[in-house]
Amino acid sequence: MKTITDKGMQAKPTSKQQWLSQPFSRGAGVFTGRITPNGERRFYFRYTDSKGERLYLLIGPYHPKGTSGLTVAQAYAQACELSERHRNGVKDLHVDIQKQKEEAQRAEQQQQVDLAEATQKAELAAQRRITIRQLFDRWAKTELAPHARGDGKRAGRKDGGKYTEEQFTRRIFPTLGHIAAEDLRKSDVLAVIDAVKAEGGGRQLP
Secondary structure, three states: OOOOOHHHHOOOOOOOOEEEEEEOOOOOOEEEEEEOOOOOEEEEEEEEOOOOOEEEEEEEEEOOOOOOOEOHHHHHHHHHHHHHHHHOOOOOHHHHHHHHHHHHHHHHHHHHHHHHHHHHHHHHHHHHOOEHHHHHHHHHHHHHOOEEOOOOOEEOOOOOOHHHHHHHHHHOHHHHOOOEHHHOOHHHHHHHHHHHHHHHOOOOOO
């Protein structure tokens, strides 16, 4: 039986296509190599489909060391797998492989969708776990700092929220600043209010 070798795949190009063939058992396809007039070298698996047509399925380009293509051994191993599938009843390999590619693409797309959803859920969960201090910082940046509203009117505090921040730093952050907003309970707030009342005789929080 003829075998495809490095020597054969490295033959000098001619003015015509050069084909090298290494057949499997009868009806199991043929491992082939091609050398084009411009020096391209590629491997194929030749087989007959369900309609009786002879087709060439590209395996890949040739490279003696496999760095920018396939070695003869690597290409032959893939041809053996294709031959096995063909013998096991997959007559239309082109169609079957295309279906596999499409299924793989759909699976990859679904993985990307799942990852995006998981990331979004994680971000939402992280947002729900924002602390009282972080919530205040966001409020100070968007509401307390002087800024122009959409209607052109000025908004915010003249001091940029400095006084309010001082009060929060003194009365709230020491006990509640590290607590996640979703974990805050009415009893936590009442405790702060009671402490302020006891300290200032009914003085209100900012």
